[in-house]
Amino acid sequence: MLNDKYKIMMCDRITETIQNWEQQNTVEEQEIYTFLHNLKGTAGSIGMEGLSEIAATKLEQLEEKSSKRWEKENWKAFLFQIEETVSFFEKNVKRGQTEENDLPFIKRSKQNNFILVIDDDIVFASYIKNILESKGFMVIVAHNGKRGLELIYELNPALVFLDIKLPDINGFSILENINKIKSNHMFVTIMSVDDSKGNRAKAYDLGALDFIKKPLDADILISYVRNRLVFKQALELSIMTDELTQLYNRKYMNTQLEFLMEQFEKRGEQFSIAIADIDFFKNINDTYGHIVGDEVLKGFSNLIMSAKREEDILFRFGGEEFVLVMPNTSKNTAFSIMERLRTIVGKQPFKGNEQSFNITFSSGIAEINHQNKHPKALIEQADQALYKAKTSGRNQTVLFTKEEQISKKQKLKLIVIDDVAIIRNLVTNYFNKLHVPEEFTMEVAAFENGVKFLESNWYEKNTKYIILLDGMMPQMDGMNVLKKIRKEYSSNDVIVSMLTGRNDEEYVLEALANGADDFIVKPFNIADVTNRMLQLANQLFLKAR
Template sequence: METAKYHRMVYTRICENLQKWDNSDFVREDELYSFLHTLKGTAGSIGLHELTSIAREKLELLNEDSNKQWTQSEWKKFLAPFIESVHFYKENDSMTQYMEHPTTIIKNPAKQDFILIIDDDVVFISYLKNVLEKKGYSVIAAHNGKRGLALIYELQPSIVFLDIMLPDSNGFSILDNIKKTKKELMFVTVISSNDCKENRIRTLEMGAMDFMAKPIDEELLIAYVSNRLAYKRELEQAIVIDELTQIYNRKFMESQMKLFIKHHQQHKEHFSIAMIDLDYFKKVNDTYGHLVGDEVLKGFASLVKELKGAEEIACRYGGEEFVILMPRTTKKEAFIFIEKLRTSMEKKTFTANGTSFHVTFSSGIAEATSTNLHPKKMLEEADQALYTAKQLGRNQTIIFDNVAAVEKRKVKIKIVVIDDVYIIRDLITNHFKHLEENDDYRIETLSFPDGISFLESNWYDPACKYIILLDWILPQMDGIEVLSKIREQHASSNVIVSMLTSRVGEEYVMKAFINGADDYIVKPFNVAEVSERIVRLIHQMFL
């Protein structure tokens, strides 16, 4: 069992330390502190919670920077619980309580809405994160305005909770920047202990969605977030319809293609698309005018809606081009439907200035296969088939048939673990090696024992996305220094950094956020929970 292996490694490490100190006249207090600090985080992460609890209690009695010399009798008495634990483990190495328990891994988490908190109160940040993450929301925090704006531009959150009083700027100036530059649908809520009428009015006048007064009630917060995200989805639905033809637009088509391709991969059901182009449409505009051309586009869309089934999705791709998505449909079945549509369109009569005329279309069909499982690739195949239909004289449907093996493109994700404790590095990297293969991305793992070897490794590849788990206490160069150097070159849109440390306290959380950390994971941790967190981040931020 993997867990039993890690238990043995921890106890072996304890034994090595005890034996080394047994041959010394004394042990310095800072050495004892370092030993227990590392043990606290590592033991808890692999299920040895009792050792973690004892180490935590002992640490409270030590000074991290003290050079006090402890005699053998003193340190042995102080570490007696660990000495007894080692003896007990040696006698019971096959204990059933050390058997590994199965862990649950998120295989295909739904893409969730992303929430950003911009506030300088670390306690408040921790509270909001805890409340929201318990409900399954993904939350990231910024401790100052500069970092908050950077995350807004890079990550485009759905909801932003923005405090008025920030260490480097006024929250209203941040709101003004958001108002001038934001493009995505994003709700900004100003939060403040000063809920005077003036602040509320100014908040709304500057374009924020709401003003919430501190302290914030937990139930009210959850209800608020649920309400706003539901409203956001309604708005998004409203903006995926093409205004002229009243069928779906290109943005919606692209999102649905991704879903249909995933469904095809999971259930092996057929999926086909058709790309349609109205023949000589420019001639219609030139002859009868653009208003008549618009009537032709609306007439074609109306015909599609009349003839298609409940599952087919008709979309306006752009200009006089349309795409029809056909789930659970083979290319031959798609051909039959598109031909029925084509012959109906061919017979449809349009009128302008007392003159009747007809419009035809050309079409190309592509079916999802093992060689084209990417929206761009499927559209390229359908477009090539459409081009062939035009070359052969228009007013016809061509099926694309390509037997060449094409490797499906996947997003490359590299998970980097920087920790001087081998067990932690091995625990995390081994866990991700055993994850089931994913259709959307490929995970690779890298590990480094210190920040210097990481920074000198030429680690960055612009073709990859990165999630870095960075320990705070490292030899020669601490984690905060490494974090600062990462942020000098790389933004959160490509490189997510999570501090991985046993240090607990608002001053440490604050320091991590100020220097550009995206998250803060406290040792001891459950590797399965960390894995779920990372997989969720991948789906929300990189896919």
């Protein structure tokens, strides 16, 4: 487009001017005034209104005829937004990074390959992050043990790299906690400068898979990660029982459903399934802790196992969801069975922090027929009935019927909070062009500052969020916005990635300490950031299952 040609010319001129000024000790205020005055008019004329508005705001703080001289650090800070905007434009528009044909698809990942690095040396952690992400792995960093444990609960990473010496909790204590709660065969690797015999022996005794001495070789690290993830995948495929509850797992459930469907096809043997979901399970974890939450899952499993019919088979479907397969059973009989189990569970007290509490569950039932003779189709029908049970008040059983078929799309909302209009517009336009499969809905929203975002009533239930949050904004900086977000919402539902022009260790540590899940240094390549956001979206949807 014609305007793009002039935008490129204007950005080149801005860059040239700033580079010339950088060669001088000081710059006269009237030079800065003239520069901004010209920028205000030109940018507005060629469609860069955001840059024009920035220039206009800056002009109000200057005098046209002033002979005052500005030191480099002062004029650089004063023009920071303009430099940031130009850098972003050059990385994404000038180089043609937003071609629609290159846009990726959002899709559900079949495997969770998140890697968590728990290390207070942010330089080392960032180094590991960059190495592994350059090879397509998704890495999240925790700067202390408390945040590390939170992310283990919330993100359930495939592989954890853990340092022994941390500012708040000894790494061995974290390893003991991980062993109490870990699921899906999480692999933990100790990374430490101190590889004494005692430390290595203790790490292995407490359940660490490996012990790697710092410093490490980048090529060996990449090969190591690939090796362990392949091994993890093979291990999970070979195991048929759930680690926590000792019930049969989802893989074995699919095998049994296929067998029962063959029997239905050959002999007309009817069967039904129910998906049961423990109500408000997150509140149990938040109130009593994840260890108590795990005990509730085990207790619930034991209750159902002792009360179900002998021929029925119970599986752990994932998280707080369970599937009961009932051979030779109609949906009406299955309804009576689930109601009986619901009454039994509701009467059983549980204990946490010396308090007694009760739980309930919701369930959805589907019956085999000639239209749903596939495990995925049958599960989807039961899941839709469960969804109706949950959205209609919970603690109830719902039968699937065609008349009550429910649209249950997974909702993702991407929010950009940045005071630079060009960055907001380019990011939102790019994400709005993404190809989204039918099972997802994605909405993109943008806010020019944190105050407007927080006042917007932005959060909706049953929606997952990824927030790109600028660190430096007027009225309320990004760090304070982050703190307010984390007071209310965990990484289970809301992932926050800080956008920053500052790559210093202290700032990144502060962001991670306050609950940021990721950090992106400006100027960034929007296509690269999009891939990161899609990986984060995949992880949110995996947790939602």
